[in-house]
Amino acid sequence: MKKAAFGLYIVLTIALMIWGFYMAIYGAPLDAAQGEIFRIIFYHVPSFAAAFTFFSVSFLGSIAFLSFRRSHPDWAQRADAWALAGAEVGVVFCTVGLTTGPIWGRRAWGIWWTWDARLTTTLVLWLIYVSYLLLRRFAAGPQMQTLAAVLGIFGALDVPIVYMANRWWRTQHPAPVFGGAEGSGMDPSMLPAFFWNMGAWFAWGILILALRYIVERKQQRIDAAEAQDALNATN
Amino acid sequence: MDEKAILDHQFVVAAYTVTWVIQLGYLAWLAFKARAQKRASHNQQNPK
Numbered sequence: 001m002k003k004a005a006f007g008l009y010i011v012l013t014i015a016l017m018i019w020g021f022y023m024a025i026y027g028a029p030l031d032a033a034q035g036e037i038f039r040i041i042f043y044h045v046p047s048f049a050a051a052f053t054f055f056s057v058s059f060l061g062s063i064a065f066l067s068f069r070r071s072h073p074d075w076a077q078r079a080d081a082w083a084l085a086g087a088e089v090g091v092v093f094c095t096v097g098l099t100t101g102p103i104w105g106r107r108a109w110g111i112w113w114t115w116d117a118r119l120t121t122t123l124v125l126w127l128i129y130v131s132y133l134l135l136r137r138f139a140a141g142p143q144m145q146t147l148a149a150v151l152g153i154f155g156a157l158d159v160p161i162v163y164m165a166n167r168w169w170r171t172q173h174p175a176p177v178f179g180g181a182e183g184s185g186m187d188p189s190m191l192p193a194f195f196w197n198m199g200a201w202f203a204w205g206i207l208i209l210a211l212r213y214i215v216e217r218k219q220q221r222i223d224a225a226e227a228q229d230a231l232n233a234t235n
Numbered sequence: 236m237d238e239k240a241i242l243d244h245q246f247v248v249a250a251y252t253v254t255w256v257i258q259l260g261y262l263a264w265l266a267f268k269a270r271a272q273k274r275a276s277h278n279q280q281n282p283k
Contacts, residue, residue, distance in 0.1 A: 021251075035239070035240060035243050036240065036243040036244055036247055037243040037246055037247060039247050040246070040247060040250045040251075043250060043251060043254045044250070047254070089261075092257060092258065092261045095257055096253070096254050096257050096258065099250075099253050099254075099257070100250040100253065100254060103246055103249055103250045103253070104246070104250065106246065107242065107243060107246045204258065208258075208261065208262060208265065211262075211265055211269075212265060215265060215268055215269050215272065218269075218272050218276070219272060221276075222272060222275055222276055222279065225276075225279055226279070229279070
């Protein structure tokens with residue numbers, strides 16, 4: 001039953017991705033100012049929205065790990081697996097945003113990159129979570145998960161700064177399309193393509209997040225069994 | 236199509252391609268990791 005539901009979710013996600021792609025390319029009209037290049041928004045914005053959401057998952061997982069590591073070790077291990085999965089999938093989506101952005105910027109602004117507040121804080125966010133993943137990959141010992149959790153919490157503090165950067169400071173990056181100043185927003189004819197792609201990328205993100213969580217939980221069990229074997233061998 | 240429209244189209248194709256390469260590349264890495272784990276847990280249960 002569980003397997004069938006998971007299979008159905010995969011099929012629905014693939015269907016949603018195909019439909020989202022169709023809507024982005026054929027469903028949305030050309031932008032009056034930017035022409036076809038504006039279609040990058042249908043991948044760029046959902047990627048960052050997903051990245052921020054999954055970094056928040058990592059943030060909550062890190063807090064839960066620190067809270068339960070002494071009282072409920074099994075809960076703490078689950079929380080740690082969510083923290084890792086959230087950080088890793090967040091980095092994947094953030095990487096997509098940081099590569100599609102300059103491609104769009106090159107055509108729209110004539111430059112690949114500029115050190116404005118929005119772009120710089122986003123790059124810093126990406127670097128923090130890449131360092132989180134490197135810490136988890138190369139550090140060893142019992143303190144590794146605790147250090148990673150602390151870094152995960154501090155890293156997430158950059159998310160609201162990135163989100164607010166083009167509201168607080170004057171940036172090369174455009175003002176917010178949604179929730180911005182008066183007159184901001186998207187033409188209603190483009191909204192279906194935007195929201196279908198938002199749904200599709202979130203469905204995809206949840207799928208790979210769940211897969212990453214399953215893989216990490218299995219890794220924890222393998223590591224625990226190896227540690228037990230080593231202990232048995234020394235006794 | 237004028238030159239601007241052709242260039243715009245090429246940049247959109249590039250952005251969409253990069254997105255899919257990153258996402259599917261990550262999925263492939265996950266599948267590779269899961270396969271390695273399967274082998275590791277099999278070896279644990281059946282030591283030589």
